[in-house]
Amino acid sequence: xxxxxxxxxxxxxxxxxxxxxxxxxxxxxxxxxxxxxxxxxxxxxxxxxxxxxxxxxxxxxxxxxxxxxxxxxxxxxxxxxxxxxxxxxxxxxxxxxxxxxxxxxxxxxxxxxxxxxxxxxxxxxxxxxxxxxxxxxxxxxxxxxxxxx
Numbered sequence: 364x365x366x367x368x369x370x371x372x373x374x375x376x377x378x379x380x381x382x383x384x385x386x387x388x389x390x391x392x393x394x395x396x397x398x399x400x401x402x403x404x405x406x407x408x409x410x411x412x413x414x415x416x417x418x419x420x421x422x423x424x425x426x427x428x429x430x431x432x433x434x435x436x437x438x439x440x441x442x443x444x445x446x447x448x449x450x451x452x453x454x455x456x457x458x459x460x461x462x463x464x465x466x467x468x469x470x471x472x473x474x475x476x477x478x479x480x481x482x483x484x485x486x487x488x489x490x491x492x493x494x495x496x497x498x499x500x501x502x503x504x505x506x507x508x509x510x511x512x
Contacts, residue, residue: 369468372468372469372472373468375472376468376471376472376475379472379475379476379479380475382479382483383475383478383479383482386438386479386482386483386486387438387439387482389486390435390438390439390482390485390486390489391439393431393435393486393489393490393493394432394435394436394439396493397428397431397432397435397489397493398432400428400493400496400497400500401425401428401429401432404421404424404425404428404500405425407504408421408503411504411507411508412507413503413507414506414507416506417503417504417506417507418503420499420500420502420503420506421499421500421503421507423496423499424495424496424497424498424499424500424502424503425496425500426496427492427493427495427496427499428492428493428496428497428500430492430496431488431489431490431492431493431496432489434485434488434489434492435485435486435489437485438481438482438485438486438489439482
């Protein structure tokens with residue numbers, strides 16, 4: 364792969380793999396954050412005297428956070444049915460792996476890019492759900508402390 368095309372493909376392949384790793388790291392951090400917010404909200408909700416509007420809004424906020432966690436877990440769930448990467452390589456001989464990688468690097472880049480887009484989309488949805496759930500939890504605290512006046 365000493366040709367410019369080969370070098371370009373190798374660079375693109377590395378870039379896509381790095382983007383998947385960055386997305387997985389962001390997903391892990393957001394999943395930890397969502398877990399901490401859920402635990403904190405449960406603790407605060409248990410300690411505050413809650414009125415009906417605060418309970419309704421708080422439950423909706425918690426549901427959105429649980430939904431965000433579900434989306435995040437979906438994003439990092441291994442896809443063992445995929446036609447590329449580790450699952451495919453596990454069925455090939457060493458010679459077939461070398462041949463597959465040398466001839467199908469562009470196809471692997473395309474497959475990994477699609478995987479990266481799916482992961483990125485899940486992460487984006489989870490961020491949106493987390494923001495909405497957090498806003499509802501803040502509103503629930505305001506309703507609990509200030510009443511439904």
